[in-house]
Amino acid sequence: MEDDLISKKQLLDLTGISYGQLYRWKRKQLIPEEWFIRKSTFTGQETFFPKEMILSRIHNIVNMKEGLSLDEMADKLSDKASFEKVSVTAKEILERNIVSTITLRKFGKSLGDESIYTFEGLVHLFAVDRLLSAGEMSMEEAELLFRTLEEKVSRLESGSWELFFVRKMGVSSFILAQAPAELWFDEGVRLVSKMTYADLIEQLKGKLAYKLVE
Numbered sequence: 001m002e003d004d005l006i007s008k009k010q011l012l013d014l015t016g017i018s019y020g021q022l023y024r025w026k027r028k029q030l031i032p033e034e035w036f037i038r039k040s041t042f043t044g045q046e047t048f049f050p051k052e053m054i055l056s057r058i059h060n061i062v063n064m065k066e067g068l069s070l071d072e073m074a075d076k077l078s079d080k081a082s083f084e085k086v087s088v089t090a091k092e093i094l095e096r097n098i099v100s101t102i103t104l105r106k107f108g109k110s111l112g113d114e115s116i117y118t119f120e121g122l123v124h125l126f127a128v129d130r131l132l133s134a135g136e137m138s139m140e141e142a143e144l145l146f147r148t149l150e151e152k153v154s155r156l157e158s159g160s161w162e163l164f165f166v167r168k169m170g171v172s173s174f175i176l177a178q179a180p181a182e183l184w185f186d187e188g189v190r191l192v193s194k195m196t197y198a199d200l201i202e203q204l205k206g207k208l209a210y211k212l213v214e
Contacts, residue, residue: 004194005037006051015058028070030061030077052199060206077205083119086208090115098122098207103129106139107146119208123200124149130200131165136193141165141172148174165193 012019025031035057037048057077064073076082090108093099099108099122107125109115117125128146131137137145145165153161156178164175168189175183179196 004051005039005048006054008047008049011049011054011058015055017058017062025061025070029074030070031057032078050199052196053202056199056202056206060202060209063206064209076209083201083205083208086119087116088122088208090117093117093122096207098204099125099129100133103132103142106142119201119204122204122208123197124153126204127163127195127200130195131193134193137165137172144172145174148176152176160197162194162196164191165195166191 006014008022011017012022022031026033026036031054035049035054037050038045039048040046060077061073064076068076088098090104090110093104093108094101103125107128108117124146127149128142131145132139132142145163149163153176156176160179162177162179162181164177164181164183166173166175166185166189168186172192177183179198185191
């Protein structure tokens with residue numbers, strides 16, 4: 001759990017933004033109120049954030065602020081429906097480094113300009129590409145992950161899910177669960193990676209934000 005969070009001080013140091021910017025963006029609803037998590041520490045109370053989402057959101061704000069006002073950015077970043085309508089070609093995916101050529105060739109429709117990918121269609125490719133690019137799984141495991149996402153995600157009641165990638169004695173498994181999920185593993189199981197749908201779409205928003213600024 002703690003690995004999923006980043007403290008306010010770490011966030012400001014890592015991103016280079018100021019305390020004033022952070023709270024101004026909060027007041028403008030660019031950063032959701034619920035992302036500011038107060039926790040007790042040995043020095044007293046401290047504010048933490050969901051690490052992947054806040055880093056992606058700040059990256060998105062910095063990249064979009066040249067073309068939009070803060071109010072316009074707040075509208076666009078909070079409007080999931082706008083992103084769900086976005087579609088991109090295979091050429092755009094590769095030119096903007098959204099997904100690698102290896103992943104797109106292996107799991108996509110084709111590399112031709114006529115191939116169109118929707119936002120939701122990109123999520124599964126993006127998830128697979130993240131783990132492949134990080135060197136955390138083999139191509140065989142990537143095939144299992146992509147098949148799991150394609151076949152199982154639609155069975156979840158809500159669109160929000162979490163994925164756990166585990167190994168035990170060299171045998172790998174993927175566990176897909178409704179978010180928020182909390183799992184306990186038996187001895188010997190190693191959690192290789194955990195990713196959430198919320199993290200993935202926040203990162204994809206950053207890569208597709210140019211579509212909403214055009």
